[in-house]
Amino acid sequence: MLIEVIVQTKEEAVEAEKLGVDRLELVSAISEGGLTPSYGTIKQVLRSVSIPVQIMIRTHSYHFEYTKSELETMYEDIRNVIELGGKGIVFGALxxxxxxxxxAIQHIIGIYEQIDITFHRAFDEALSQKEAYHSLIPFKKNVRRVLTSGGKENCEEGKATLKKLVHLSQEYGGPSIMPGAGLSSVNLKHIHEFVGAEQYHFGKAVRRGQSFANGFDRTVIEKIRNQLTNK
Incomplete structure (x- = not known):
């Protein structure tokens, strides 16, 4: 089982790695749902940890329907990530x-054919999660996972769809399903037992006081790890 957490700085990235986290999602402006980090932050984080880092590529938080100019900006941000030695991004567009x-996905793959893409929760705004998933299957070499709450506000509400998506992933060998949004050490066990995913995404629930202003809560992360290990 794999645990991914959100980080915003080099210090948070180093702390998360020491706590045994498997993968990082690096963002800025978490209060807006996560935007593209600065060049300097990306550089510092990539030089400071050895675990995989997925870097958010998102110009604004208004919606997921981007103009040609906005997409060009994101493509340039991706080129910067590659230049700095990054291999993974978090991206989504409708x-x-x-x-x-x-x-847009085809264009990104053209920039770097080995790029590792997490398709983020823009997926949850698609009219049909099933149809959206099928549209990503041809790109499974690069779109390796989908971060989703099953089209609902959180994973508890979306767990029925999450379970169906996990079955689709297994049936077609497509992108992995990574539940995220509203997951915590309190509800993870029963959601995991119902959904059966192999990786999970956490935000403020693994922070002290459940606030992004604070560092990680070691006890919570250990509890989550134990729940996933002892299914």
Whole structure:
């Protein structure tokens, strides 16, 4: 089982690695849902940890339907990530009809054919999570996981869809399903037993006082690890 957590700085990244976290999602402006970190922050984090780092590529938090100019900015940010030695990004884009923007994914793969993409929770705004998932299967070499709450506000509400998505992933060998949003050491066990995913994404629930202003709570992370190990 794999645990991914959100980090915003070099210090948080180093702390998370020491606590045994498996992968990091690096963002800025977490109060806006996570935007692209600065060049300097990306550089510091990549030089400071050995575990995988998925770097958020997102210009604003208003919606997931980007203009040509906004996409060009994100493509340039991706080039910067690659230049700094990064291999993984977190990205998601939709068309106005709420279908997946496949053209953007194709363009990104053209920038770096080995890029590791987490398709983020733009996925949850698609009209049909099943159709959205099928549209990503042809790109499974690069779109390796989908961060989703099953189209609902949190994983508790979306667990029925999450379970179906995990089955789709197993049936088609497509991108892995990574539940995220509202997960904690309190509800993880029963959600995991119901959904059966192999990786989970955590935000403020693994922080002291459940606040991004604080560092990680070692006890909570250990509890989560034990719950996933002792299913």
């Amino acid at each position: 068309h106005q009809d709420k279908s997946i923007n496949i053209e």
